[in-house]
Amino acid sequence: MHLRAYLRASTKEQDASRAKKDLQCFADERGMKIVSWYVENESGASLARPELFRLLSDCHPGDVLLVEQVDRLSRLNADDWSKLKAEIAAKRVRVVALDLPTSYQLANAGDDFSSRMLDAINGMMLDMLAAIARKDYEDRRRRQAQGIAAAKAKGEYKGRPEDAKRNAEIMQMLRDGKSWAGIIAATRCSRSTLSRLRLRMQEEAALDQNSAR
Structure with a gap:
């Protein structure tokens, strides 16, 4: 079993490696070693994430995909989340998130029965948190659009500064x-x-x- 850490931020201006220390501490406290890091600045609402899929391509059955929060893995809509889950399941990868304590035991799951029970429980919790992350994304986009519309109506909207x-x-x-x-x-x-x-x-x-x- 290998522990593979995934770090993501939405834009180039954000520090995708911000949570690296927290993930390293998680591994150290459990006497585990992170064998590789995968870092990218891509939207969690998109499946077009090269580093995430490079991680999955590198995985072997039983490997652990370690993330800080479920929303680092997914802010996807229901269809895309199903596709990503299917890819994870096909590789037989265990997802462990620091904001999902029920997933911690998957990092050291022992017998097959325990692993299957933990996978089932964790799968339900992942679905719930992924749905919450998507709703938060959509709410923020809606509020942003409302703010822009209000600013335009007042003649105050200048748009994003050009790079x-x-x-x-x-x-x-x-x-x-x-x-x-x-x-x-x-x-x-x-x-x-x-x-x-x-x-x-x-x-x-x-x-x-x-x-x-």
Whole structure:
């Protein structure tokens, strides 16, 4: 059995490794060793998480997936949560979360009967906490949208500040002929951002041509 720790934050501005000390303390207190760490800055509401699936790919039956909180693993909708659970079950991985005490015993489960009973109990608790995490995500998104709508109505909404340095780098990549897939992989920007920046470049080029006439 290997203990594999997963750390996640939603944005690049957040420290995904923030909970590393807590996970290490959990392992140390139980005389266990974390064999590998998987860290990424991706939304918990998306299944597009390379490091999480690299972790699962590395797992062997009986390995433990250790997280700080269930919401680090999932803020997924019901369908995507079912897909992730199926992947975890297929790999026969045990999920242990610091905010889910019923999962602790899975790290040292002994006989088959005890393991199956603990898996069943833990599965129900995971489903409940995953549903709560999803509801919290949707509530925050709704409140955010309401706040933006109210600010727009008052003429006070300015939107998210532009990351000028990153966008300049992306535009230079576009000028250098880099592929969209390569740019997305390197900068983690969206295709809509690429489309917007390419359009900006075309508009700037058109202005330059008009100025030269």
